[in-house]
Amino acid sequence: MPASRYCDDMRSVGAIVLGIVGVFVTLCGLLFALQGFGVVGGSPMSNTTTWSILGPIILLVGVGIALTGWRVGRASRR
Numbered sequence: 001m002p003a004s005r006y007c008d009d010m011r012s013v014g015a016i017v018l019g020i021v022g023v024f025v026t027l028c029g030l031l032f033a034l035q036g037f038g039v040v041g042g043s044p045m046s047n048t049t050t051w052s053i054l055g056p057i058i059l060l061v062g063v064g065i066a067l068t069g070w071r072v073g074r075a076s077r078r
Contacts (some may be wrong), residue, residue, distance in 0.1 A: 015073030022066025029059030 033055025034040040038047040045051045 011072060011075075015069045018069025018072060019066055020069075022062050022064070022069055024062070025065055026059055026062030029055050029057070029062050031055075032058055 031040065032045065032051045035043050035045040036048055036051030036053070036055045040046065
């Protein structure tokens, strides 16, 4: 297998992993935000200002990770 083909394959795998991690972090951030705002109850995190602030920040970080994976994946398919 040529080295360039191997690098392209690894870049594709990396893009998929980044996408999966990004979606997971985004969903966690959404859950944390909803708990912080009191929409989802039954947790010590419910109705707390800390998670009302950290949840959306974590969500945005997750979106950034997922978009990075998407861009890397698009670049490797060219």
